[in-house]
Amino acid sequence: MEMEFTREIxxxxxxxxxxxxxxxxxxxxxxxxxxxxxxxxxxxxKQGQSLARTDNPGQRTVNTIKxxxxxxxxxxxxxxxxxxxxFFWGFFLLFIGTTIIVIQADxxxxxxxxxxxxxxxxxxxxxxxxxxxxxxxxxxGALFVRRYILRPEGLExxxxxxxxxxxxxxxxxxxxxxxxxxxxxxxxDSPLAVWSPVGFVLAKSMSSLDEGGxxxxxxxxxxxHLLMAMGFIASLPFTKFRHxxxxxxxxxxxxxxxxxxxxxxxxxxEEAESFGVVxxxxxxxxxxxxxxxxxxxxxxxxxxxxxxxxxxLSPMKIINQLGDMAFQGKMDAVVDTFTRDAIxxxxxxxxxxxxxxxxxxxxxxxxxxxxxxxxxxxxxPGEEVMSAMEDTEVNGNPLGFGYASRGEWAEELNVTVMADxxxxxxxxxxGCFASxxxxxxxxAKSFVTLCREAGIKVGILGREEKCCGxxxxxxxxxxxxxxxxxxxxxxxxxxxxxTVVTTCPHCFNTLAKDYRDLGLDIEVISHAVYLDRLxxxxxxxxxxxxxxxTYHDSCYLGRxxxxxxxxxxxxxxxxxxxxxxxxxxxxxxCCSAGGGRILAEEKIGSRINVKRVRMAAATGAHHLLSxxxxxxxxxxxxxxxxxxxxxxxxxxxxxxxxxxxxxxTDSAARGPFIHSK
Amino acid sequence: MKILVCIKQVPDMESxxxxxxEGNWYDSSDLAWRMNEYDEYGVEQxxxxxxxxxxxxxxxxxxxxxxVKETMKKALAMGCDRGAHIADDASYGRDxxxxxxxxxxxxxxxxxxLIFTGMxxxxxxxxxxxxxxxxxxxLPCVTTIIDFAFVDGxxxxxxxLEGGIKAKVKTTIPALITCQLGLNTPRYPTLPNIMKxxxxxxxSIPAADLLSVDTRQETAAMYFPEKKGGGRVLEGENTDLAxxxxxxxxxxxxxLA
Numbered sequence: 001m002e003m004e005f006t007r008e009i010x011x012x013x014x015x016x017x018x019x020x021x022x023x024x025x026x027x028x029x030x031x032x033x034x035x036x037x038x039x040x041x042x043x044x045x046k047q048g049q050s051l052a053r054t055d056n057p058g059q060r061t062v063n064t065i066k067x068x069x070x071x072x073x074x075x076x077x078x079x080x081x082x083x084x085x086x087f088f089w090g091f092f093l094l095f096i097g098t099t100i101i102v103i104q105a106d107x108x109x110x111x112x113x114x115x116x117x118x119x120x121x122x123x124x125x126x127x128x129x130x131x132x133x134x135x136x137x138x139x140x141g142a143l144f145v146r147r148y149i150l151r152p153e154g155l156e157x158x159x160x161x162x163x164x165x166x167x168x169x170x171x172x173x174x175x176x177x178x179x180x181x182x183x184x185x186x187x188x189d190s191p192l193a194v195w196s197p198v199g200f201v202l203a204k205s206m207s208s209l210d211e212g213g214x215x216x217x218x219x220x221x222x223x224x225h226l227l228m229a230m231g232f233i234a235s236l237p238f239t240k241f242r243h244x245x246x247x248x249x250x251x252x253x254x255x256x257x258x259x260x261x262x263x264x265x266x267x268x269x270e271e272a273e274s275f276g277v278v279x280x281x282x283x284x285x286x287x288x289x290x291x292x293x294x295x296x297x298x299x300x301x302x303x304x305x306x307x308x309x310x311x312x313l314s315p316m317k318i319i320n321q322l323g324d325m326a327f328q329g330k331m332d333a334v335v336d337t338f339t340r341d342a343i344x345x346x347x348x349x350x351x352x353x354x355x356x357x358x359x360x361x362x363x364x365x366x367x368x369x370x371x372x373x374x375x376x377x378x379x380x381p382g383e384e385v386m387s388a389m390e391d392t393e394v395n396g397n398p399l400g401f402g403y404a405s406r407g408e409w410a411e412e413l414n415v416t417v418m419a420d421x422x423x424x425x426x427x428x429x430x431g432c433f434a435s436x437x438x439x440x441x442x443x444a445k446s447f448v449t450l451c452r453e454a455g456i457k458v459g460i461l462g463r464e465e466k467c468c469g470x471x472x473x474x475x476x477x478x479x480x481x482x483x484x485x486x487x488x489x490x491x492x493x494x495x496x497x498x499t500v501v502t503t504c505p506h507c508f509n510t511l512a513k514d515y516r517d518l519g520l521d522i523e524v525i526s527h528a529v530y531l532d533r534l535x536x537x538x539x540x541x542x543x544x545x546x547x548x549x550t551y552h553d554s555c556y557l558g559r560x561x562x563x564x565x566x567x568x569x570x571x572x573x574x575x576x577x578x579x580x581x582x583x584x585x586x587x588x589x590c591c592s593a594g595g596g597r598i599l600a601e602e603k604i605g606s607r608i609n610v611k612r613v614r615m616a617a618a619t620g621a622h623h624l625l626s627x628x629x630x631x632x633x634x635x636x637x638x639x640x641x642x643x644x645x646x647x648x649x650x651x652x653x654x655x656x657x658x659x660x661x662x663x664x665t666d667s668a669a670r671g672p673f674i675h676s677k
Numbered sequence: 678m679k680i681l682v683c684i685k686q687v688p689d690m691e692s693x694x695x696x697x698x699e700g701n702w703y704d705s706s707d708l709a710w711r712m713n714e715y716d717e718y719g720v721e722q723x724x725x726x727x728x729x730x731x732x733x734x735x736x737x738x739x740x741x742x743x744x745v746k747e748t749m750k751k752a753l754a755m756g757c758d759r760g761a762h763i764a765d766d767a768s769y770g771r772d773x774x775x776x777x778x779x780x781x782x783x784x785x786x787x788x789x790x791l792i793f794t795g796m797x798x799x800x801x802x803x804x805x806x807x808x809x810x811x812x813x814x815x816l817p818c819v820t821t822i823i824d825f826a827f828v829d830g831x832x833x834x835x836x837x838l839e840g841g842i843k844a845k846v847k848t849t850i851p852a853l854i855t856c857q858l859g860l861n862t863p864r865y866p867t868l869p870n871i872m873k874x875x876x877x878x879x880x881s882i883p884a885a886d887l888l889s890v891d892t893r894q895e896t897a898a899m900y901f902p903e904k905k906g907g908g909r910v911l912e913g914e915n916t917d918l919a920x921x922x923x924x925x926x927x928x929x930x931x932x933l934a
Contacts, residue, residue, distance in 0.1 A: 267868065275868055378865035386865050394689050394709045402692040404707040463707075479868050 005192055006118040009105040011182055012218050020106070023226060030230035037237025038245075041292060044326050048285035053253040060252045068248040073357035077299060083142045090136030091168070094175070097129040098229075126195040130179070134198050137172050140165065154298045160240040167232055174225035180206050181218035243295045247358040250293035253286055254359040260350055260509065260560040262367055264517040265478045276371025276476065277334055280325045287365055291323025293358040300352030300362060305590040306345040310605030313345040315352035315362040322365065335369050341604060343369050344381035348474050348595035349555040354586055370476025380475065381600050388599040389477055396466035396484065397432040398599055407462025409434070409441040413448050417462040422495045424459030426451070426530075429511060431504035432467050433629035439636055440629040446654040447503050447527050453661060454539035464491050470506040473514070475596030482518065485510075489520045503527045503654065505556035505628045506594075512561075526557055528567040528627045528653055535573050541662045544575030549656070550621040551578050552612070552635070553588035554628035567627055567653055574657050579619040589615060591638075593630035613638035617648050624650045678733040678850075681789040682723045682757060683780055683806070684716035686741055686748040687799045701896045702769050703800070712748045715795025718856035721863040722825050723793050724756035729827060734758050736789075740779055741768045746879060753874035754866035760877065765884030771892065773801075777809035778890025783882070785814060789851060791832075796821045796855040804855075811853035819846050821857040 013019050054060070067073050071088055075081035100117070108114040117125060144165055147157055180202025187193045188207065193200040206214060236242050265275055277283055300315035301307050307314045321337050324330075335343060343366055352362045373379040380386045388398035395403040407417055409430075416424055428451075434444035451458045466484050473481035488511075492500070502508040505526060512524035534540045551571060557563045564585045571578055583589045592608030602608065613635055616624040624635055635650035688694070688708040695704040712720070720737065727733040737757040739745045742765070749760045763779055765771075771779075784792065792814075794807035804820075811818030823843070824835035836844045837857055866874070911921050926933050 374865075375868040378867050380865065383862065389865065390711075394711045395691065400691055402689060402707075403709050404693055479871065 004118060005120070005122050005195075006115070007122075007182075007186070007192075009101055009109075009117070011186065012215050013222050015105070026226065026230045027233075030233040033234035034236050037234075041237055041242075045285045045288045045292070047281055047326060048283050048288045049281070051284035051286050053255075053286055056256065059256075060254075063254065064248055064252040067251045067359075073251075073359075074297075076355065076357070080143070080146060080297075083139045083146070086135050087139035087143065090132040090134075090139060091172075093132035094129060094136065094172075097125065097132070100125070123192075123195045126192070127197070130196040130198050133172055133175055137169075137176075140168055140172065144169075152298075154301055156296050156298070158240075158296075163235070163239055164241060167228060167235070171225065171228045171232060174221050174228065176202055177221045178218055178225055179203075181214045181221065184209070185211055185214050185218075240295060242292065243358070246289065246293040247295060250289060250359040253289065255361055258513045258516075259562070260348075260353075260363070260556075261513045261517075262364060262473065264482075264514070265371070267479055267482060274372065275375040275478070276373070277365070277368035278372045278376065279331055280322070280334060282334075282372075283322065283365065283368070286361075287322065288326045290358075290360040290365075291319050291326060294319045294323070294360060295358060296320070297357060299355045299357070300360075303351035303355055303587070303589075305347055305349055305351070305592060305608045305611075306342075306605075309608050309611060311341070311345040312339060312604065313342040318342065318365060319360055319362065335373060338366075338369060340373070340379075340381075343373070344600070345604065346595050347555070347590045347592060347597050347608070349590035350559040351555075351587075351590065354559045367474060367476060370474075371478055372476075374476035375479060382603070384601055385475060385596070385599045389472060389475075389480060392467050392472060392480060392484070396487075397436060398467060398471060399432060399436045401436045403466075404463050406435045406465055407460060409436075409444055410448065410460055410462070413445060413452075415448055416457065416459045418459045418495045418497075419462065419464060422459060422497075423457070425457040426459070426499045426501045426525075427492070427495070427497045428458050428460050429465065429468070429500050429502050429504075429507055429524075430460055431502060431507040431629065433633065434503050435465070437629065437633065440632060440652075443503055443629065443632065443652040443654055446652065446658040447501075447531075449658050450531060450534070450540060450654060450661070454534045456534070456539075459495075461491060461495075466491075468504075468507040468510040470510040470514075471596035471599050473510070473596075474594070475599065481514075485515055485518050485520075489515060489518055492520065492522065497522055500524045501527055501530045503627075503629065503652070505554045505561070506630065509556045509560050526561070526563060526627070528557065528570060529563060531654065531657065532566040532570045532573075535570060540657070542574045542657055543660045543662045544573075545660045547571075547574065547576040547623060547656060547660070548621045549576045549578055549623035549625045550581050550616050550619040551584070552581070552591070552616065552624060552626040552631055553585055554626060554631050555588070555590050555594050557627050558588055559586055567625075570653055570657070571625060574653075574660050576623075576625070576656065578625075579621045581615045581619055583615060591626075591628070591631040591634040593634045598630045598633070607638070607641055609634035609638035610641040613642045613644060613648065613650075617642065617644050622647070622649060623656065624648050625653055625656060626650065627653055678726075678730060678790045679788055680723050680726065680733055680735045681784055681787075681792045682716070682719050682735060682737045682752065683792065683794045683810070684720065684737060684739050684748065684752055685713040685795070685798045686710050686739060686745040687713045690799060696899050696901070701899050703899065705769070710744060710748060712751055713795050713798050713800075715797060715799075715856050715858070717795075717863040718858070718860040719793035719795055719854075720752045720755050720757065721861045722854075722856060723791075724864070725861065726791070726825075726827055727756065736761055736787075738763065738780060738783060740765050740771075740776060740884065742766045749879060750871075750874050751866065753877045753879070754871045755864055756870065758877065760879035762879060762881045763884050763887060764881045768884065770896070772894040773803045773805035773809055774890050774893045775888070777806050777813060779884060779887045780806070780810050781813040782887040782889045784810070791850055792816070792853040794853065794855050796857045807853055807855035814851075814853070816851050816853045817848045818853045818855070819848060820855040822846075822854055823857050823859040825854070825860060 010019060071085035075085050104115055104117050147155065147161060176198060179196060179199035183193060183196060183199045183203035184206045188203055296316060298316055304313060304315055318338055325337060346366045348363050350363060391400040392398045395401060430444050433440040448458055466487050469481035469484035500511055500522060508524055508526045551568060553564060568578060589612050590608060591612055592602060626632055632650055632652055639645050639648050639650060689711050692708045697704040723735050727735055735757040736759050737749055737752040738761045739749050740763040746762055749762060753760055761783060797804035808818055819834050819836060821837050822834040823837045826833045831847055831849055832852055833847050836846055838844055911918050
């Protein structure tokens with residue numbers, strides 16, 4: 001007989017009712033348990049408020065498949081990510097292989113006599129699955145070593161993890177024993193054996209057993225393997241295995257942006273009994289689902305500026321406390337579970353949310369609780385924050401300066417005030433710090449000087465400008481934010497402003513994204529991007545003096561708006577040589593002042609800004625460049641705290657550009673400025 | 678219990694002040710306005726008292742032009758039940774006696790059990806209005822209180838005296854209390870209370886209807902203090918510093934003569 005490259009499916013266990021009956025009964029039971037388990041969970045999700053997250057289903061499906069199959073999110077942390085990714089692919093191929101076998105044996109062959117597991121396809125099938133199993137075992141071993149032997153700090157190991165490791169090892173190893181026993185009887189001298197190298201090695205090692213022993217071993221292991229596999233399916237809803245479904249699905253339900261934008265509350269809603277989150281039921285179903293998607297990978301916690309400076313906030317803990325409340329049906333005030341100190345510690349830096357491989361939205365959950373504390377209880381993290389709020393109500397800035405002096409910084413430069421003349425190229429929305437804080441007015445003046453040099457007509461609102469409301473909003477004071485926003489929008493619309501440039505990323509993010517919900521739709525550009533355009537349009541000429549520097553990505557230009565390259569190009573064009581800090585770009589470490597924390601004293605743990613300044617000093621660079629008045633303020637304070645004043649000078653990008661400005665003599669020769677987009 | 682809280686709207690002290698055209702007060706343009714700090718303690722204490730006893734009706738009274746209603750709304754949002762706005766564009770020029778007279782005229786037939794005022798205003802700072810109101814209404818008056826308790830129908834307060842000395846005072850109601858820094862931390866109004874405040878009674882009464890007392894004082898002139906020479910910081914080595922100092926003392930003073 002000619003050699004046929006195939007094998008008998010259900011060899012040794014039989015293909016009759018005595019095999020298929022119990023097998024399919026087990027499978028149906030497992031699937032029924034799985035369905036029941038998830039139905040119970042869906043009821044828990046339903047405790048939450050409604051939220052539309054199914055728009056654009058095509059894009060959502062593509063994103064989900066990409067993230068799940070290509071493992072793009074989990075591999076952002078390379079080593080454990082690759083372990084997980086390869087394990088997933090190994091296990092996934094084995095799953096596909098098993099499905100193909102079922103399709104042939106129990107459908108195409110059974111009903112139509114069609115067998116496709118033969119010939120070259122079978123050879124490829126055989127070696128693929130054999131190696132997939134090997135890779136899965138090795139990767140699972142690596143994950144095991146990481147979790148149980150290396151034990152990275154902060155990695156919580158629970159009973160679930162032991163069960164998962166145990167069950168997966170059992171499934172994979174029994175699979176190989178089945179293969180080895182079968183091959184020992186049927187393929188040991190066949191050329192087919194090389195297409196199952198792992199199985200072949202195992203078959204060789206079993207060759208001392210007689211055929212009867214091998215067959216018994218095979219039959220027993222086959223049923224055991226089946227039982228384990230069905231146990232795996234049934235246990236999905238009840239163990240962390242659920243992440244296979246929930247984490248993938250959470251990508252489907254992910255927030256489609258704009259990145260970091262908070263839900264705008266309808267404060268005029270007469271029906272609303274409360275604002276923000278008081279009890280668990282005030283959260284949306286997605287917030288509860290998020291908790292079910294968490295795999296406790298602790299990547300959020302590792303990057304949290306609050307957690308890593310000994311403050312009682314862990315984004316991972318918040319998510320899991322929320323999950324526990326939902327599943328235990330707790331009706332307590334959410335804030336008592338999270339604790340106030342944890343809620344107020346968040347800087348809204350988005351490091352947690354950005355890295356999360358499970359598409360969990362941490363920041364909004366924290367702000368929602370702050371909203372209830374501020375709007376329903378009048379509570380703040382400290383009296384200094386409350387007086388900053390009151391100062392903002394009275395004078396439109398949290399620093400407490402009289403509103404009428406807001407434009408005074410610009411008087412020496414004779415900057416056009418819109419009330420006098422609104423015929424300008426850009427409106428510079430200076431923000432509170434550049435307007436009042438002595439250190440930051442230097443940045444404002446530098447920016448205006450650069451625009452002047454480029455022949456741009458700059459206008460400011462002066463005393464008509466109010467705080468954009470960002471720190472208040474992030475502190476939970478949605479009412480004050482909306483009041484300020486409406487006044488600013490009214491002013492901007494009155495002057496028919498088309499282009500706003502900001503030197504503050506918090507103003508930038510707020511005007512560009514948050515104000516949209518309140519009706520403002522104009523072009524808002526951050527100064528880093530705007531100056532980069534001026535450089536590229538050859539309107540600015542900078543002497544390339546060699547400046548040794550490191551660059552800090554502010555959270556609101558970086559993670560909130562993905563602006564990483566423009567500032568670097570700008571620094572490069574100005575002759576700056578950037579030595580990157582270890583934590584840069586989307587991994588940058590917050591300065592401590594986001595989330596309204598600029599208004600609050602940092603009373604718990606070590607100082608975030610000092611930690612960041614030390615990271616900057618470790619590069620050996622002499623300048624710490626940034627693009628944000630909050631960062632600059634925190635770094636000026638941080639170099640003192642870290643006693644690094646002699647080594648490291650914090651500056652804004654605009655300042656370093658002005659210092660190296662080459663005065664052009666032919667400025668009149670340049671044509672009218674056209675914005676390049 | 679019927680409670681009256683008298684508040685005043687004052688400029689934010691960070692504002693840039695200018696003397697007005699008549700030269701007798703500050704110019705009211707370019708100013709941001711807020712509730713007089715000491716009056717906020719009064720509002721807070723009144724609201725806390727209402728929370729304690731439950732059955733109380735809080736009236737907040739403010740004399741001034743239309744813009745003072747904004748400040749009154751804050752008091753209403755903090756928990757006052759109704760507002761009495763004494764509409765008066767000329768209030769800034771009135772002396773403490775006239776202001777007290779207006780309050781008394783409003784309050785005399787309303788049977789208030791307790792009246793709270795600030796110990797003084799942040800702008801005129803006469804410190805007289807509360808005391809004058811008490812005198813005219815023949816009420817016991819305790820000034821500059823930093824602690825307040827209402828126990829068994831009796832008021833027990835702590836006053837702050839010179840040099841950090843405290844005094845405990847008890848009085849029966851009706852009474853008038855003037856409030857000092859340290860009494861409490863005024864609350865931040867909650868959003869539902871801000872919304873409710875918009876619907877609370879806020880009556881405007883022309884000041885002319887309540888003017889019963891003639892003015893006793895007149896502000897003759899308002900001016901910035903004369904700028905005097907600033908300090909001088911000496912720098913250098915200690916031995917040089919001593920020489921420099923001796924030189925200055927010789928030249929500018931007679932201590933070494």
